[in-house]
Amino acid sequence: MNLEFSDTEKEFQKDVQSWLSDNVPADIQEKTQNGEMLDKTLQQKWEQILGSKGWLATTWPKQYGGPGWNATQRYIFDVERAKAGAPGTSPFGVSMVGPVIFNFANQEQKDRWLPGIVSGDTLWCQGYSEPNAGSDLASLKTSAKKEGDEYIVNGQKIWTTQAHWADMIFCLVRTDSTVKKQQGISFLLIDMNTPGIEVRAIHSIDGHHHLNEVYFNDVRVPVENLVGQEGMGWTIAKFLLTHERTTIAGVADTKQEIERLKHALKNTRSGSGVRWDDPQARRRVAELEIDLMALEYTNFRTVASTDNGNPLGPESSGLKIKGTELQQQVSQAIVELGGPLSLAWDNKEAIGNMEFNKATRRYNFLRACTIYGGTNEIQKNVIAKMLLGL
Amino acid sequence: MDFNLSSEQKMLGDSAKRYLSQNYSFDIYLDQIGSNMQINPERWQKMLDLGWFGLPFSEENGGFSGSLFDVSLIARALGEALSIDPYVDNIVLPGKLLEFISSPTADAWLKKLIDGERTFSAAIYDVDSHYDINHTNVILEDGVVNGQKSFVSNVGEVDYLICYAREASDEQPILFIVAVEEEGVEYKDCRVLNGSRSGVVTFNNLELTNDKILCVGSDATAAAQRAIDYVTVLECAAMIGAATAAYEKTLEYAKIRKQFGTHIGSFQVIQHYLVDMFVELQQAESMLFMATDKGAVKDVAESQAAISSCKAYLCKSVVAIAQQAIQIHGGIGVTEELDIGHYFRFITHLSLIHGDRDFHMSRYMKRTGLEDKICAVNMA
Numbered sequence: 001m002n003l004e005f006s007d008t009e010k011e012f013q014k015d016v017q018s019w020l021s022d023n024v025p026a027d028i029q030e031k032t033q034n035g036e037m038l039d040k041t042l043q044q045k046w047e048q049i050l051g052s053k054g055w056l057a058t059t060w061p062k063q064y065g066g067p068g069w070n071a072t073q074r075y076i077f078d079v080e081r082a083k084a085g086a087p088g089t090s091p092f093g094v095s096m097v098g099p100v101i102f103n104f105a106n107q108e109q110k111d112r113w114l115p116g117i118v119s120g121d122t123l124w125c126q127g128y129s130e131p132n133a134g135s136d137l138a139s140l141k142t143s144a145k146k147e148g149d150e151y152i153v154n155g156q157k158i159w160t161t162q163a164h165w166a167d168m169i170f171c172l173v174r175t176d177s178t179v180k181k182q183q184g185i186s187f188l189l190i191d192m193n194t195p196g197i198e199v200r201a202i203h204s205i206d207g208h209h210h211l212n213e214v215y216f217n218d219v220r221v222p223v224e225n226l227v228g229q230e231g232m233g234w235t236i237a238k239f240l241l242t243h244e245r246t247t248i249a250g251v252a253d254t255k256q257e258i259e260r261l262k263h264a265l266k267n268t269r270s271g272s273g274v275r276w277d278d279p280q281a282r283r284r285v286a287e288l289e290i291d292l293m294a295l296e297y298t299n300f301r302t303v304a305s306t307d308n309g310n311p312l313g314p315e316s317s318g319l320k321i322k323g324t325e326l327q328q329q330v331s332q333a334i335v336e337l338g339g340p341l342s343l344a345w346d347n348k349e350a351i352g353n354m355e356f357n358k359a360t361r362r363y364n365f366l367r368a369c370t371i372y373g374g375t376n377e378i379q380k381n382v383i384a385k386m387l388l389g390l
Numbered sequence: 391m392d393f394n395l396s397s398e399q400k401m402l403g404d405s406a407k408r409y410l411s412q413n414y415s416f417d418i419y420l421d422q423i424g425s426n427m428q429i430n431p432e433r434w435q436k437m438l439d440l441g442w443f444g445l446p447f448s449e450e451n452g453g454f455s456g457s458l459f460d461v462s463l464i465a466r467a468l469g470e471a472l473s474i475d476p477y478v479d480n481i482v483l484p485g486k487l488l489e490f491i492s493s494p495t496a497d498a499w500l501k502k503l504i505d506g507e508r509t510f511s512a513a514i515y516d517v518d519s520h521y522d523i524n525h526t527n528v529i530l531e532d533g534v535v536n537g538q539k540s541f542v543s544n545v546g547e548v549d550y551l552i553c554y555a556r557e558a559s560d561e562q563p564i565l566f567i568v569a570v571e572e573e574g575v576e577y578k579d580c581r582v583l584n585g586s587r588s589g590v591v592t593f594n595n596l597e598l599t600n601d602k603i604l605c606v607g608s609d610a611t612a613a614a615q616r617a618i619d620y621v622t623v624l625e626c627a628a629m630i631g632a633a634t635a636a637y638e639k640t641l642e643y644a645k646i647r648k649q650f651g652t653h654i655g656s657f658q659v660i661q662h663y664l665v666d667m668f669v670e671l672q673q674a675e676s677m678l679f680m681a682t683d684k685g686a687v688k689d690v691a692e693s694q695a696a697i698s699s700c701k702a703y704l705c706k707s708v709v710a711i712a713q714q715a716i717q718i719h720g721g722i723g724v725t726e727e728l729d730i731g732h733y734f735r736f737i738t739h740l741s742l743i744h745g746d747r748d749f750h751m752s753r754y755m756k757r758t759g760l761e762d763k764i765c766a767v768n769m770a
């Protein structure tokens with residue numbers, strides 16, 4: 001066993017650090033470090049900067065425009081990225097539809113869609129969930145009926161993150177309602193500018209607009225936009241779920257959040273000292289750091305095994321569960337340790353400390369992280385069945 | 391021991407619920423959050439007519455001598471209805487401050503509060519007080535006040551502030567009263583987590599005549615501490631009210647939301663979650679009953695230990711109930727459209743004012759001698 005980075009990995013780390021220190025725009029850095037949400041313009045600006053360096057689609061093979069990094073390099077990049085005050089990238093293009101396209105699509109489709117994802121120019125969203133198909137995704141009803149060289153799409157998606165930003169949506173649609181539920185589903189790419197699509201905002205309890213309902217009313221989609229064959233949608237969806245496990249734990253950003261908490265405690269006056277003087281606060285930080293360490297080393301094990309070409313081991317299965325729980329715990333600790341300062345909601349000037357003032361919105365939003373991407377209850381059901389054989 | 395409510399208490403609780411079901415709703419709440427109108431004149435008048443303004447105060451002061459438990463029934467009903475009408479912040483807290491000061495001047499102000507003639511807010515904390523009321527840098531020197539107070543509830547809608555400060559000469563704490571309109575008083579306010587408004591008040595060479603100084607010395611600290619302890623119990627009641635509603639709504643939802651061809655309440659994990667919530671709610675309620683009784687005793691150490699143990703317990707268990715309510719709802723639970731997420735914010739807000747879990751844990755340890763014992767063990 002050797003738990004150190006190799007010399008080449010350390011070298012790589014230095015290169016990443018120096019590039020980041022020159023290339024993260026100040027406005028983006030400031031907002032991210034304050035825990036504020038970026039608007040579309042800033043988010044896309046950052047993704048395009050990464051895109052022009054070739055560092056946006058970090059999981060992709062070189063032939064499709066990825067940097068060809070191994071999992072350890074990706075991990076190093078992610079940690080340094082968060083440390084540098086740069087935001088994470090939107091997963092829908094790079095982590096979701098991209099890998100689907102280069103694994104399942106034909107050459108024409110690859111040529112058409114991959115470049116826009118690698119460059120950060122095309123923004124995507126994910127149209128899976130429906131009002132009555134959440135955890136039970138296979139019950140989805142949005143239909144796509146073939147008419148000549150077009151599909152006519154009707155139905156409704158919900159909880160569609162960033163649909164109001166997106167140029168494209170990848171959808172699970174029902175192309176056949178006569179077969180077993182899972183077998184009648186297909187994977188369709190739809191241009192958000194197509195007539196018949198209507199996007200309605202849903203506001204989250206952090207007061208922001210992330211989510212949407214997307215309505216399809218006789219939307220005409222060329223058959224060339226079908227990925228794989230009709231009926232392959234469920235297989236593709238399952239592939240996607242297991243595709244990316246090394247960043248799903250959110251280690252890099254959680255690590256940064258803990259650093260932010262320490263920074264905030266040290267810089268918030270309290271009585272004749274600072275909040276950091278409070279031993280209970282420091283003990284809480286220590287607890288979070290230890291929990292993070294457990295997650296981080298489990299994550300390393302996963303990373304190391306995939307780098308060696310081994311299949312994902314059972315240790316990786318809990319990463320989403322533990323990672324999201326820890327994200328929630330850290331955000332809750334920030335709010336609770338800020339005390340009354342965390343109650344501020346829409347102040348323009350800092351009340352005590354802006355980091356604490358902004359913490360509550362994030363805490364509110366992160367209640368969702370154990371729900372999105374498949375709820376933690378569903379994750380546990382899957383592990384119980386697939387891994388424990390229960 | 392008797393845990394039964396008297397028939398008067400039952401009537402009080404029922405009438406509070408009835409009033410709220412007729413005069414408050416989620417839609418009203420949605421209009422209210424973030425708006426500059428937290429004190430709605432119509433509902434304020436109705437609460438006055440119901441006798442709520444007088445309930446917490448003694449008959450000598452023109453009140454109805456309600457017990458802490460009686461008043462907790464109202465706070466609880468408000469919490470259950472998700473009402474952010476600032477009854478506790480702008481009636482009970484300033485009123486209790488005035489009552490505990492217990493001087494003819496303070497009594498005269500209290501009468502105006504009980505009669506609904508004037509509105510008040512308490513300015514106790516500085517931005518860097520955390521939860522320590524003793525700490526303040528608002529200073530009275532040669533009849534002039536300078537400094538800044540934070541977390542002043544709905545400052546833009548009240549007539550007077552009752553402010554905790556200290557004298558420059560001998561560091562003595564004081565409580566003074568000042569009109570918000572007065573020259574030398576400026577404020578800025580913002581929305582806070584539960585949707586109400588909170589202000590930062592700056593005193594800039596405010597000239598203070600002696601009749602505005604309500605109380606000096608340890609009496610001022612004691613009055614402020616007692617008032618805060620009193621409303622802490624009411625916040626616990628409001629948390630339980632809100633958690634009860636969140637629990638009931640979640641239970642209802644588990645019976646109607648269908649996935650995989652059946653209602654989600656048929657999944658064992660969801661059943662266990664709901665059972666945990668149900669059981670925790672009983673526990674939390676027991677703590678509330680304990681605190682409304684023991685919190686009102688004369689012995690300060692005993693009453694503070696009771697109140698702190700209740701708040702510390704609720705900050706853990708009731709917050710967990712609120713989080714679980716969201717989780718069981720899935721996506722709809724994190725939206726502004728549904729009340730569940732708002733109950734969560736409401737509970738979080740209450741868990742962070744006038745002392746969080748850490749603060750009340752330490753105070754409990756101090757008041758029960760646990761802290762000394764820990765020191766002794768460490769020394770050995």
Ligand SMILES: Cc1cc2nc3c(=O)[nH]c(=O)nc-3n(C[C@H](O)[C@H](O)[C@H](O)COP(=O)(O)OP(=O)(O)OC[C@H]3O[C@@H](n4cnc5c(N)ncnc54)[C@H](O)[C@@H]3O)c2cc1C
Nearest residue numbers: 126128129134135159161368372375377657717718720721
């Ligand atoms: C912030 C956010 C962003 C999202 N972004 C997207 C997106 O971009 N695209 C997209 O398609 N979707 C998105 N989603 C939707 C998300 O995937 C669903 O919310 C999730 O799958 C749960 O579905 P549901 O909300 O309908 O809850 P339900 O499925 O109704 O679940 C309700 C509760 O029941 C539990 N439950 C359900 N079935 C079982 C079972 N068999 N055993 C035990 N417990 C069970 C759940 O765990 C949950 O606690 C997002 C959701 C959120 C909150």
